[in-house]
Amino acid sequence: MIPMKSKTQLKQIALKAGLSLAGGIALFVLVTSLATWSFRAVYRGRVFPGVYLGWVNLSGQTPTAAAGLLREEFDYPENGEIILQYDELSWSAKPSELGLFFSPNYNAEQAFNAGREGTLTQRFAAQVQILRHGLTLDPTFVLDEKTGVEFLDQIASEVNRPVIEASLELDGLDVIVQPGQIGREMDVAASLEVAALQMESLQSGSIPLIVTETYPDILDVSAQAELARQILSQPLTFRIPDAAPDDPGPWTIPPEKLVEMMIIERISAENGEEYRIALDPEQLRAYLKNQESKINRKSENAQMYFDDDTLELVLIEADQIGLKLDVEGSLLEIQTQLAEGKHDIDLVVEKTIPPVTAESTAEDLGITELVNAETTYFYYSDAGRINNIATAAAKFHGIFIAPGETFSMAAQLGDVTLDEGYSEAWIIFGDRTIKGVGGGVCQVSTTLFRTVFFAGLPVVERYPHSYRVKYYEQTATPGVYNTKLAGLDATVYVPIVDFKFTNDTDDWLLMETYVNKSYRQLVWKFYGTSDGRTVDWQTTGLTDIKDPPETVYEENSNLDKDEIKQVDWAVEGASVTVTRNVYRDGIRLWQDIFKTKYQPWAAVCQYGPGTENYPPEEPDPDDPCAKPAIIEEENSDSS
Structure with a gap:
């Protein structure tokens, strides 16, 4: 059994324990204070031991010595290098030029003040902490944005440039090119922010400058310029495709004329704006229109006569292929071919093969026999009238008429002029008989009318003369007239008065005309196949x-x-x-x-x-x- 203490004894024990604790605390405080006093006394005017600025140990250094040491260690602002890059351009800058500064004195002062700031308790606690664990301070750098902006503004003056649209123009036969330029504008503030991020690492390095690029609508016209030079490099030639020896053309436009027709226009294409090099459509269209009359022609059947012995056709003149210029199609083809660098271009021409060609045979056309022939006489005609009869009659020799075709004498006859070989002779004009070009042509129209009449072919259009013309009542005997022939005359006056008839047979008709000037007679023949009429x-x-x-x-x-x-x-x-x-x-x-x-x-x-x-x-x-x-x-x- 453990003996129990009295209350008095317990109080005495507690008192002794309290005194011991208080004495221990007092002793600790005394010892600590003595140590702290000794610590401060030893490092008076010096950086406390264990204090680092970054990686630099400043223990025991005076502020001045610490500043010198820091100046040597933290030389990045002056000795570092920042490479500023844009595209293939680059500039070298010290961090200090970009506004980064390091103050050795300020940072040494910060290290010296470590453990010396605040209340007594705070200083005491800080010093104890430094003694036990040491203290590492971050170096303090200052970024002066004004300095950095000024430096970068100088670079921006080299980087920045305006947007320039490419242009193309002609000076005579020379093609003048103004290249386009991409606009650039450097963002100084953003570039400085990127530089600051790099400088935080205290490492040299390269950074990209922040530049906004603005592209022109048209940057490069070199391809168009080359096309323009190519177009003007040689004459431009047009021709009928697969031209026959007697076809018109070719036609050539020299470079001096091409440059007048060339247009350089800005257009909106699928990939944006661009220049189009071409010939002015209106000028080119006018040029082609001017060629229409030289190119366009109707197809013409071959001209032949029927050999009564062999019963075959004999060629007089070969057929002519019809040509029709497609102006709009040619316009498009020329522009397309020209853009591909071609200078010898086929026009778009519609060709029409006539029904009767040089290869056609009598059997092909159903021409087997003489269907009808008529003769008229022109005794007492002067030389001019005889010439006109022969000239007009020749227009119908060897001419074919298709089944179902309505034949126009005026259309086949064409212009009756001196240029066509006609002479002046007596003609009926109004209510008078006067000298005029083509007198005697009605001898031909009258002969055709009678050939049609007695062949039993339908007459579509016929006009008689104003008064009886004795020529058309002549017989084979000179001076003998047959009044029964009155009413079987026909007049033609191109283009107002015409004679027309229709070949209503199932076969082709061939007309042959023969003028015998000595016997003053005109013979007109129809060959075909008689249907028994x-x-x-x-x-x-x-x-x-x-x-x-x-x-x-x-x-x-x-x-x-x-x-x-x-x-x-x-x-x-x-x-x-x-x-x-x-x-x-x-x-x-x-x-x-x-x-x-x-x-x-x-x-x-x-x-x-x-x-x-x-x-x-x-x-x-x-x-x-x-x-x-x-x-x-x-x-x-x-x-």
């Missing part, structure tokens, strides 16, 4: 005959005194009706009636100024223009 015709003969008007006498200042010239001849007026019935196999296919009313025509006599005893008081009915004989009476003296 026949013609029955009747004429009323001349009816309602009217006497010609009185002779007209005109003074003509171009005639000499006593010179008299008859320029028109009196003709009776009359009416005639011709009826034609066309049969096949005894069945009448149709009937047509040709009614003609000829006007009475007056004789016209012209005389020179001053002609005596003219016009005659009593004209000779047989020769109304004759000047009456002057009968001189002898005066006798009366006694």
Whole structure:
């Protein structure tokens, strides 16, 4: 059993323990204070031991010595290198040039003040901490943005540049190019932030400058410039594709003309803006339009005649392929080919092969025999009229008419002019017979009309003469006339008055014309295949005959005194009706009636100024223009 202490004893024990504890604490404080005092006394004016600034041990260093030591160790602002880069450009900068500064004195002061700031308790605690564990301080750097901005502004002046659009223009045959330029603007503030991040590491290194690039709409025109130079490098030639020897062309535009036609225009393309090099469509279109009349032509059948012995066709003139220039298609083709660097370009031309070519045979066309032939006569014609008959008739020799085709004489005849080989001869113009180009052509139209009439072919359009022309009533015997032929004439006056008929057979018709100037005759032949049709015709003969008007006498200042010239001849007026019935196999296919009313025509006599005893008081009915004989009476003296 453990003996129990009395309360008095317990109090004594507690008192002793308290005194011991208090004494221990007092002793600890005394010892600590003594140690601290000794520590501070030893490091008075010096950095406490165990204090580092970064990696630099500043223990026991005076602020001045510490500053010197830090100056040697922290030389990064002056000896570091920051490479500033943009694209292929670069600049070298010290961190200090970018505004980074390090103060050795300030940082030494910070190290010296470690454990010396705050209340007594705070200083005591800090010193104890330093003694036990040491203290590492971060070096303090200062970034002066103004200095950095000023430095980077200098670089920005080299980096920054405006946006420049590329341009292209012509100076004569020279192509002038202004290259485009990408605009650049350096972001100084952002670039300084990137530099600051690098400098925080206290390491040298490279950083990218922050630059905003602005691209022009058109940067590079070198390809377009090369195309323009290529276009102007040589003449541009157009031609008909697979041209025959007699086809028109080629046509050439020299560079001096091309440069006038060239356009350089800015367009919006799929990938943005660009320049288009081309020839001005309007100028090129006008050029092509100017060539249309030289290129465009109708296809023409070959011309042949039928050999009655061999029953084959013999070539007179080869066929002609029709040509039609496609202006818009050619325009597009030229621009496309030109853009590919080509200078010899085929035009877009539509070609039409005629139905009858040089290879066509009589069997192909169904031409097997003479269908009909008619002859007219032109006795007493002057040289001009004979020439016109031969010239006009030649236009129809060897001409083919397709089945179902309506043939126009005026279209085939074409212009009747001196340039076409015609001469001046007597023609009916209005109510007069005058000298004009082409007199005698109606001999040809009348012969064609009769060939059509007696072949039983449908007549579509026919006009008679204003008055009876005796040429068309002539027979094979000179001076003998057949009035039954009245009403079987036809006149043509291009392009107003035409004669038309239709080939309503199943086969082609071939026309042949033969002029015998010596015998004054024109023969017109139709070859084809007869379908058995026949013609029955009747004429009323001349009816309602009217006497010609009185002779007209005109003074003509171009005639000499006593010179008299008859320029028109009196003709009776009359009416005639011709009826034609066309049969096949005894069945009448149709009937047509040709009614003609000829006007009475007056004789016209012209005389020179001053002609005596003219016009005659009593004209000779047989020769109304004759000047009456002057009968001189002898005066006798009366006694």
